[in-house]
């Protein structure tokens with residue numbers, strides 16, 4: 001008899017409360033081995049709290065948290081999980097290579113230092129002191145350290161913050177490459193284009209709950225509606241916001257930008273009752289879907305950052 005492998009991550013009815021703050025209000029989430037999952041949400045949505053639970057750094061108030069069928073602490077202890085956190089402490093007086101070797105000596109088995117440096121794009125700067133390395137290089141070093149135990153699940157909290165364009169590209173190529181060999185990756189990010197380009201699946205959270213879960217195109221489709229742009233100097237934004245189904249109105253110079261479930265209705269209004277012209281209608285991109293799914297008060301001006 002063969003038992004099917006447990007999921008890489010299983011969260012079942014998970015809540016986490018800090019005093020009066022309900023950081024996580026009931027998250028159910030299953031991630032299969034080999035999936036690359038982006039964890040998106042506005043500041044304070046509960047992403048870091050959830051990641052801490054998966055790493056066994058704190059315990060859920062209620063619900064179940066499992067990593068490869070065991071407790072997060074066991075999974076971490078067996079080297080199956082590793083993380084790159086936003087601001088992990090690094091020792092400034094060691095070189096990049098020495099840091100990788102030192103951390104490598106703590107793991108059995110450990111990936112060879114040379115391989116890890118290569119993977120993280122650090123070979124050319126390996127002999128530089130950590131204290132003299134740039135912010136992006138230090139971020140690459142955190143990534144390198146997470147690769148040392150060759151984990152089955154890699155958890156990344158805003159991993160590419162501070163990296164330049166090439167650094168990000170190298171980083172994501174390394175992640176995708178390892179995913180094809182079965183590594184599961186969960187990453188929190190505020191760069192929506194990275195989620196769109198590199199994740200198999202997007203989990204969007206708001207106020208401690210999952211508000212969308214699917215591929216990038218499924219999530220975009222969840223935020224139904226279209227954007228209508230038109231030239232209308234001095235547009236009457238109040239009148240536009242009052243149209244049924246309009247969820248945001250914004251003005252950029254002479255252009256007015258309207259998000260609406262029923263774009264035909266908006267277009268008809270603009271063409272028949274206003275001097276608006278040069279109309280353009282587009283479907284939402286991931287950033288607009290994000291705003292639509294996580295904005296609490298609809299029809300606010302300037303909500304289309």
Ligand SMILES: Nc1ncnc2c1ncn2[C@@H]1O[C@H](COP(=O)(O)OP(=O)(O)OP(=O)(O)O)[C@@H](O)[C@H]1O
Pocket residue numbers: 018021022023041042043044045046047048049050
């Ligand atoms: N140790 C703590 N004590 C009290 N409140 C906390 C603690 N940790 C987190 N919180 C609160 O829980 C909520 C969720 O925070 P969390 O850090 O998980 O959000 P996040 O989605 O990671 O946000 P960001 O994008 O800003 O990193 C916030 O309101 C935060 O202030």
